Structure formats: structure tokens, C-alpha cells
Amino acid sequence: MKLNGAQILWECLVREGVDVVFGITGGAIMPVYHELPNYPVRHVTMRHEQAAAHAADGYARATGKVGVCMSTSGPGATNLVTGIATAAMDSSPIVAITGQVSTSVLGSDSFQETDITGITMPITKHNYLVTDIGDLARAVKEAFYIASSGRPGPVLIDIAKDVQLAETEFEYPAEVNLPGFKPHLHGNARQIRQAALMINQAKEPLLIAGRGIIISRASAELRELAEKAQIPVVTTLLGKSSLPETHPLCLGMGGMHGEAFTNYALQTADLIVGIGTRFDDRLTSTAETFAPKAKVIHIDIDPAEIGKRVRVDLPIVGDARNVLSQLLPLVESGGHPDWIERIEEWRAEARARDVVWQESDALLPQYVIRSIWEVTKGDALMVSDVGQNQMWEAQYYLHQRPCSLISSGGLGTMGFAVPAAIGAAVGCPERDVWVVAGDGGFQMTCQELATIVQEGLPIKINLLNNGYLGMVRQWQELFFQKNYSGTPISGPDFAKFAQAYGIHGITVEKRGEVTEALRQAQAMDAPVLIDFRIEREHNVLPMVPSGEPIDKMIRRPAVRH
Amino acid sequence: MSTGPQSETYSRRTLVALMEDKPGVLSNVSNLFRRRNYNIESLTVGHSETPGISRMTVVVNANDAVVEQVIKQLHKLISVTKVTDITDDVAVIRELALIKVHCTSSTRGEIKQLVDIFRAQIIDVSPESMTVEITGTEDKVDSLVNMLRPFGLKEMARTGRVAMSRGATNTNDSD
Numbered sequence: 001m002k003l004n005g006a007q008i009l010w011e012c013l014v015r016e017g018v019d020v021v022f023g024i025t026g027g028a029i030m031p032v033y034h035e036l037p038n039y040p041v042r043h044v045t046m047r048h049e050q051a052a053a054h055a056a057d058g059y060a061r062a063t064g065k066v067g068v069c070m071s072t073s074g075p076g077a078t079n080l081v082t083g084i085a086t087a088a089m090d091s092s093p094i095v096a097i098t099g100q101v102s103t104s105v106l107g108s109d110s111f112q113e114t115d116i117t118g119i120t121m122p123i124t125k126h127n128y129l130v131t132d133i134g135d136l137a138r139a140v141k142e143a144f145y146i147a148s149s150g151r152p153g154p155v156l157i158d159i160a161k162d163v164q165l166a167e168t169e170f171e172y173p174a175e176v177n178l179p180g181f182k183p184h185l186h187g188n189a190r191q192i193r194q195a196a197l198m199i200n201q202a203k204e205p206l207l208i209a210g211r212g213i214i215i216s217r218a219s220a221e222l223r224e225l226a227e228k229a230q231i232p233v234v235t236t237l238l239g240k241s242s243l244p245e246t247h248p249l250c251l252g253m254g255g256m257h258g259e260a261f262t263n264y265a266l267q268t269a270d271l272i273v274g275i276g277t278r279f280d281d282r283l284t285s286t287a288e289t290f291a292p293k294a295k296v297i298h299i300d301i302d303p304a305e306i307g308k309r310v311r312v313d314l315p316i317v318g319d320a321r322n323v324l325s326q327l328l329p330l331v332e333s334g335g336h337p338d339w340i341e342r343i344e345e346w347r348a349e350a351r352a353r354d355v356v357w358q359e360s361d362a363l364l365p366q367y368v369i370r371s372i373w374e375v376t377k378g379d380a381l382m383v384s385d386v387g388q389n390q391m392w393e394a395q396y397y398l399h400q401r402p403c404s405l406i407s408s409g410g411l412g413t414m415g416f417a418v419p420a421a422i423g424a425a426v427g428c429p430e431r432d433v434w435v436v437a438g439d440g441g442f443q444m445t446c447q448e449l450a451t452i453v454q455e456g457l458p459i460k461i462n463l464l465n466n467g468y469l470g471m472v473r474q475w476q477e478l479f480f481q482k483n484y485s486g487t488p489i490s491g492p493d494f495a496k497f498a499q500a501y502g503i504h505g506i507t508v509e510k511r512g513e514v515t516e517a518l519r520q521a522q523a524m525d526a527p528v529l530i531d532f533r534i535e536r537e538h539n540v541l542p543m544v545p546s547g548e549p550i551d552k553m554i555r556r557p558a559v560r561h
Numbered sequence: 562m563s564t565g566p567q568s569e570t571y572s573r574r575t576l577v578a579l580m581e582d583k584p585g586v587l588s589n590v591s592n593l594f595r596r597r598n599y600n601i602e603s604l605t606v607g608h609s610e611t612p613g614i615s616r617m618t619v620v621v622n623a624n625d626a627v628v629e630q631v632i633k634q635l636h637k638l639i640s641v642t643k644v645t646d647i648t649d650d651v652a653v654i655r656e657l658a659l660i661k662v663h664c665t666s667s668t669r670g671e672i673k674q675l676v677d678i679f680r681a682q683i684i685d686v687s688p689e690s691m692t693v694e695i696t697g698t699e700d701k702v703d704s705l706v707n708m709l710r711p712f713g714l715k716e717m718a719r720t721g722r723v724a725m726s727r728g729a730t731n732t733n734d735s736d
Contacts, residue, residue: 121589122596126639129585146639180581180642304633307626 005133005164006031009097010039012140015172018068020426021097022046022055026072027112029099031164044426044455047447049076051419053083054445056094058423060087061406062381062431064217066147067094067423073101074112077158078119082413084154085123089410090238091211093152095143096120102162103131117158125153133166138173145176150183151302152215183301187318187326194314195273195297196330202271202295204339205231208254208283211238211409212276212300212320219243219402221324222275228328230335232343234262236277237390238409241399246378251343255283256544257391260553261346263544266291267551268342273297276320279309280410287311289549299323353556362535363511365389365464369396372434372462375518380404381424385417385437387471389464391540393436415444418461422448425457432460432522439465439491449501452527460521461529463494466536474539478554479546498529506530573602574621574628575654575724578635579643582608582615586640590617593638599623599631603721614642618723647724654724658702659684660693663713672712679705690715 003011009032013021020042025033036043046052049071056067071080077098087094100106101113117129126146128139136159143155199205213222219242226233226249233243234254243250254262266272272294277283279298284290287310298305298312299320306315316323357366369392372380378400384393384407399405406424408416417437425433442463452459464470473487495505506517508530521528542553580586587606594601602620609616621631628646635644664672672691676683681695695705699722706717 117585118588121585121592125637178639180636181639302637304630304637308630 001170002167003170004031004035004167005136005159006035007038008133008136008168008170009140009159009164010035010041011170012137012172013041013068014039016140016144017065020044020059021068021070022052022059022423023070024049024052024072024076026076026099028073028101028161029070029076029097029164031161032070032097032099032159042426044422044451046419046422046451048445049079050082050415051422051445051448051451053080053094053096054086054413054416054419055423055426056096057083057087057090057092058383058406058420059427060092060094060152060423061090061420062403062424063427064215064403065093065427066144067092067427068097069094070097072099072112073116074114076112077116078114081119081123084120084156086408086411086413086416087154088123088125090408091152091215092154093147094154095147096154096156098156098158099164100129100158100160103160104162106131106160117156120156123154124156127156128158130157130159130163133163133168136163137171141173142176142178146178146181150181184303184317185301185319185322187299187316187323189326191314191316192323192326193330195316196327198271198295198297198314199229199231199273199327200332200334203336204269205229205271205273205336206251206265206269206294207231207233208236208272208274208277209233209239209242210236210275210277213239213242214403215276216301216320216322217402218275218321218324221321221328223247225324225328225331228333229331230340231273232265232340234258234266236280236283236409237394237407238405239277240394241402241404244400245398246400251347253394255550256285257395257540257542258550259347259395260350260542260551260555261343263542263550263553264346265343267293267549269294271295271297273299275299275324276301278305278410281309282409284310285544285550286547353558356557361511363509363514363532364538365392365532365534366396367511368462368464368514368532368534369393369436371514371518372436373397375515375522376432376434379432380434381406381428381431383407383417383421383424383433383435385435385441386412386414387438387441387469388466388474388540389436389438389441389470391471392464395540414441417441418445418448418452421459421461422451422455422457425459426455433457435459435461437461437463438470439463439467439494440469440489442494443489443491446497449498449503449527449529453502457527458525459527461498461527463529463531464534465491465494465531466534466538467491468536471540473537474543477537477539478543494529494531504528507533509533571622571624571627572648574623574646574648575652575722576619576621576628576632576635577645577647577724578617578619578641579609580615580617580638581640581642582613583640586615586638589638589640590635593634594621594631597630597634599627605721605723607723618721620722647726650730651727652724653727654698654722655696656699656702656720656722657694657696658706658717658719660695660706660709660714661690661716662693662709663689663715664691665689668712672709675705675708681705
């Protein structure tokens with residue numbers, strides 16, 4: 001049967017299991033939208049294309065499936081760029097579909113024409129410009145395969161408008177043939193034996209769990225390895241929730257805003273096993289000063305990550321869950337009681353310092369996050385924005401369930417949280433989705449409150465409102481002589497702003513009101529926004545100044561006696 | 562820990578990459594070199610023995626750690642099917658140059674002699690210029706260019722390095 005390009009696209013999407021698309025229509029994608037009502041696909045109409053890409057990303061991170069976003073040519077396509085780059089940095093599988101001007105005018109600077117495949121080349125795993133109807137089905141098939149296989153990432157398909165209208169016989173390719181794309185999924189047996197030997201001999205070993213654990217659903221294997229060999233686990237920001245964070249072997253997030261005991265452990269360890277982590281600079285600070293005593297085993301599915309930032313003694317290329325399963329039987333049950341005791345001493349010392357927020361009468365962000373944790377019993381699907389709010393979430397929300405934090409780690413995209421939460425809530429309607437954002441990032445994508453109401457998503461938005469671009473203000477305070485240039489920001493009365501959209505808004509100005517507001521929000525089967533007017537000039541500590549080794553921290557103030 | 566001793570000397574490495582012959586592939590590869598901050602000395606592309614597959618020879622100035630990253634990052638491009646470092650292989654390396662040199666009736670003979678010494682060829686002559694074609698290693702091409710420069714170079718086109726392993730080994734054998 002002959003179908004047109006638009007119909008072929010939807011036929012392909014349905015075959016790939018797509019049941020929701022986040023997008024905004026426009027001139028060059030109209031034929032595709034014209035066919036949309038004929039297919040069993042939910043379309044979530046966003047208010048800005050950037051948000052559509054973040055929503056597809058949030059959907060992908062929450063469900064593990066490929067997220068799809070859609071836009072028209074020109075400005076619609078360029079608005080996707082920040083969202084695509086965000087997904088690329090955090091290895092999130094999304095397929096972005098853009099309309100393009102007709103082939104007859106392509107290249108002539110016609111209305112709403114832009115070279116989106118050229119623009120997105122460095123921020124996609126691969127992209128396609130489809131100018132021939134005969135190439136469309138194969139492009140879609142390959143795009144989904146590439147986005148979701150190996151190290152996941154974004155793929156863009158740009159479809160000329162006349163291709164959307166051209167007709168051909170529809171045949172969906174049964175398989176893909178990509179000689180240049182063959183991910184290694186299983187670890188090399190000899191290297192795995194070597195790794196087991198190194199682990200069995202280590203006196204002060206550590207595991208670092210990155211987002212690769214979440215992506216490959218390897219939490220059970222990670223926990224088994226940690227418990228069997230009694231090895232403490234440090235996570236990256238995006239590796240948080242790999243292991244229940246109340247587990248005795250979990251040391252939480254390391255790096256620039258990691259706890260002191262976590263960073264001391266990293267700098268003291270004699271063996272580090274990095275699993276699904278890029279050894280990003282927020283974790284390691286300067287690569288030369290990171291973990292100076294440790295031999296490093298690096299397990300990653302992307303060979304290019306191995307040796308990119310830190311020296312590696314033993315590389316293992318493969319999927320985290322496969323490699324851990326191969327490794328487990330070879331690792332001896334054992335313990336490192338002296339090592340763990342030493343870490344526990346550091347932990348106790350750090351905990352004893354962490355009292356200001358507990359004793360203060362002021363409304364402090366740590367208290368807000370810890371209260372959210374208590375009210376949600378650590379079980380919410382948290383979506384954090386970028387900056388101080390993100391670090392406080394990372395420090396004070398102890399995740400219990402695997403894959404329960406969504407945040408823009410690599411790109412650090414402010415404005416990510418609200419649209420990503422929309423994607424997460426659409427993908428996982430059974431989960432309680434809670435957003436933590438600052439007043440700065442929130443105002444970058446707050447138009448999406450309309451989408452939340454339109455789709456009836458019971459997302460709880462918690463604003464840590466301090467009237468500043470707070471993380472930059474903190475740097476200005478510490479390193480730029482308190483020259484608060486460009487960081488003070490105003491905003492609306494956020495509770496009234498939410499109410500204008502039809503969202504229940506609550507303002508909290510006192511510590512005593514926090515739990516009541518959270519319980520009220522939790523009890524409502526509807527979206528709620530809580531504007532927490534927190535102490536304005538409060539810093540995220542500990543903090544490793546730029547360029548310093550990670551054990552040279554600005555600590556929390558010592559306990560007052 | 563570090564990514565490798567900084568004192569390690571950089572040297573010229575010759576890589577051969579095979580890639581699908583499709584629009585955008587060349588710009589994707591050259592874009593990769595720019596955005597990853599790799600230092601390219603020359604880059605040539607043309608058809609390979611397989612229809613639909615282009616062959617690129619690229620010379621980068623790199624140390625071991627950098628060249629390893631270049632190879633891995635090239636491999637990540639979906640359209641790139643094979644990358645080989647042939648720097649340490651026994652390989653034939655050639656470059657072709659077209660050189661248009663100024664001449665008069667009195668210098669024409671001298672230029673002809675130089676061209677013969679280098680086993681190059683004169684492929685075009687006009688009253689005021691001669692065009693020379695030379696194939697050889699970059700050193701050889703450099704030498705001829707230096708000899709011809711005093712006569713006045715009007716125009717020059719060099720292809721950059723193309724390379725192939727000697728003997729029965731195929732650069733595009735799969736691993």
C-alpha cells in the first residue's frame with residue numbers, strides 16, 4: 001500500500017513502540033501533524049521547543065525508553081538545540097524529528113530554513129537529512145537503534161516538507177545494518193579476571209557508580225558486588241540512587257560538593273573501580289590530583305571514555321550490568337574492616353559538623369530538602385534543576401529507589417527541571433514526581449506550567465527562592481570579592497503566578513510552615529507549587545575551589561561549643 | 562593521576578579512515594577535529610576500492626594518548642567504519658603537487674633540468690610559465706618547491722599525504 005511520508009513516519013514510530021511525542025507544530029511539519037490523529041500516539045503540546053526536548057529527555061531517563069520530540073524547521077529546530085545538547089552530555093536516548101523546507105528551495109535561505117543537521121552534528125550521536133522518500137523508513141529505524149544502543153544519546157531526523165507529502169510503498173526494514181556502529185556489550189574475559197584479582201588484593205578499595213549503572217539497570221549487581229566484597233560506593237551526581245543512599249556502604253556523591261568523608265575516601269583509596277562514569281571534572285577536579293594512590297579499573301560501554309580524563313590501569317569495555325555479572329563470581333567474599341572503620345570515623349566527624357541547618361531558626365534550604373525527603377519517605381522521583389538547589393538536593397535527599405533522580409549533570413542546563421518533570425510524569429504516571437528548582441532556573445522555562453495543567457500532571461514544584469542566581473553569587477562571594485554582578489534577580493509572587501495558571505500555590509516563609517505545606521501538596525492529586533523563601537545568601541558546603549585537589553575543601557563550619 | 566606525561570613528544574601520526582561516502586560525512590569528521598582540539602596537518606579524501614566507501618588519510622600532530630583518543634572519537638562517528646594508525650607500519654606514503662613556475666626563455670632550460678633530476682614532469686608550458694607535476698614523499702616535494710621558488714612560484718596545489726601499507730596487508734582488513 002502506498003503511504004505518504006507523514007504516514008510512513010507515524011507507522012515507523014508506532015512500530016518502535018512510541019506512544020507519546022512532545023512537540024510543537026509549525027509550517028514545515030504540518031503534513032506530519034495532519035496525520036497524527038490517525039495514530040495511537042499521545043501528543044503533548046509544549047509551550048517552547050526547548051521544553052519539548054527536555055520533556056523527551058525526562059521521559060527517556062524515567063522510563064529507559066527512547067523519548068521523542070518534534071518541531072518545525074528554523075526557529076523550532078534551533079530551539080531544540082539546548083535540549084539535544086543536554087541529552088547528549090548525559091547519554092539520554094532521544095529522537096528529535098524536525099520538519100525542513102521543501103527540497104526545491106533547500107539551500108536558498110527560504111522562510112524558516114536552517115541547517116539543523118549541520119548545527120546539531122556535534123551534539124547528536126548521528127543525524128539524518130531526509131530528502132528522498134525512499135530513505136525515510138530506514139532513517140527512522142536506524143535512529144531508534146542508534147539512540148538506544150551502546151551508550152545512549154540523541155539522534156535527529158530532519159525531513160523535507162515535500163518528502164512528508166511524497167508517496168511510496170511502505171516497507172519497514174526488518175533490521176539495521178550499520179558497519180560503523182557495533183557496541184561492545186560484554187567485557188573481555190581476561191580483563192575481568194585481572195579486575196577480580198586487583199579487587200581481591202586491594203586493601204582500601206572504592207567503587208564509583210556513574211549514570212551507566214542507572215542506564216543499564218545494574219543496581220542489583222552493584223549492590224551484590226559492594227556487599228560481597230565489602231567495598232564502599234561513591235556515586236557521581238547522575239549515579240545517585242544506584243544504591244539506596246541509607247545503605248551503610250553508600251558514601252553518597254563525591255567531588256566538588258561531595259561530603260568531606262567521601263572525598264577523603266577517594267583520595268586515600270588504593271583501588272578505584274569506576275563503573276559507567278566519565279570521571280568528569282566535577283567529580284575529580286584536576287585529573288592529575290585525583291585519587292593519587294589508587295590503581296584505576298574503568299568499566300564503560302564507550303571505549304572513548306577510557307583514558308580520556310584519568311590514567312587507567314585496567315580498562316573494561318562493556319555494558320555495566322553484563323560486566324558486573326561476569327565479575328561477581330570471581331570476586332571473593334571479604335571485608336576491609338580497617339578501611340571501613342576509617343571512613344566511618346571521617347563520616348562521623350563530617351556529620352557532627354552538619355548542624356547549622358538543624359539548629360537555625362531561619363528557613364534554610366537543607367531543612368527544606370530534608371523535609372521533602374521525610375514527607376516522601378525517600379521514594380519520590382526527584383527532578384532537580386541546576387545550581388545550588390541541585391547540590392542541596394544531592395546532599396540532603398537520600399534516594400531509596402534506583403533511577404529516582406533526574407538532573408542535568410554534564411551540560412548543567414538551567415530550566416531543565418520543570419519540562420523534564422513533565423516527561424517523567426507522562427512516562428511514569430504511577431510515580432510521585434517532585435521538582436526542586438531555584439527561582440532563576442524556574443523562570444527560564446516556567447511557561448510550561450500551562451503544559452502541566454493542560455495534561456493534568458500532579459507534579460509538586462518546590463522553589464528554593466533566594467532572589468539570586470545563587471551558585472554564581474556563591475562563587476562571587478568566595479572568589480570575586482562579593483561583587484554580585486548580574487546575580488540578583490527579581491521574580492513574580494510565585495504562588496500567585498502558579499494560581500494564574502490554575503495551579504495551587506503556597507508561600508512558605510518560616511521553618512515551622514515547611515512540613516505542613518509539603519503534606520498539603522502531597523495530599524493533593526494535582527500540581528502544586530511551593531515558594532520557599534529561603535535565607536538569601538546561604539552557601540553550598542563543602543566546596544572544592546576550582547583547580548584544588550578534592551580533599552582541599554572549604555568545609556562546613558566546625559561545631560559551636 | 563594524569564592523562565599522560567606532558568613531556569612526551571608529539572609527532573606526526575598518519576591515520577587511514579574508511580567512511581561511508583555520504584553527504585555530511587566529511588564535515589562531520591573535520592568538525593570532530595576542530596571541536597576536540599586536535600591538530601591536523603593534512604587531510605585527503607577520495608574513493609577507496611569499495612564502491613560507497615571513501616578513504617581518508619589524515620596526518621595529526623599528537624602524542625600516544627591523543628592519537629588514541631583521535632582514533633576512538635573517529636570510531637564513534639556512525640559513518641566511519643574503520644580507523645588504522647599506520648605510522649609505525651611499513652607504508653608507501655605519497656603526495657602529488659602541481660606547481661606553476663614563472664619562466665623566461667633563458668630560465669626554461671634550467672627548470673627543465675631540475676624537473677628531470679626530481680623525476681617530475683612538465684605538463685604545460687606557456688611563454689611565461691611552466692607547470693610541473695611531481696609525485697613523491699612530502700620531503701621530495703618540499704625540495705623541488707624550494708629549488709623552484711627562486712624562479713617565482715605563480716601557483717601551487719598540493720594534495721596532502723595519501724598512504725597505504727606495503728605488501729599483502731590491507732589497511733582495511735577488519736580487526
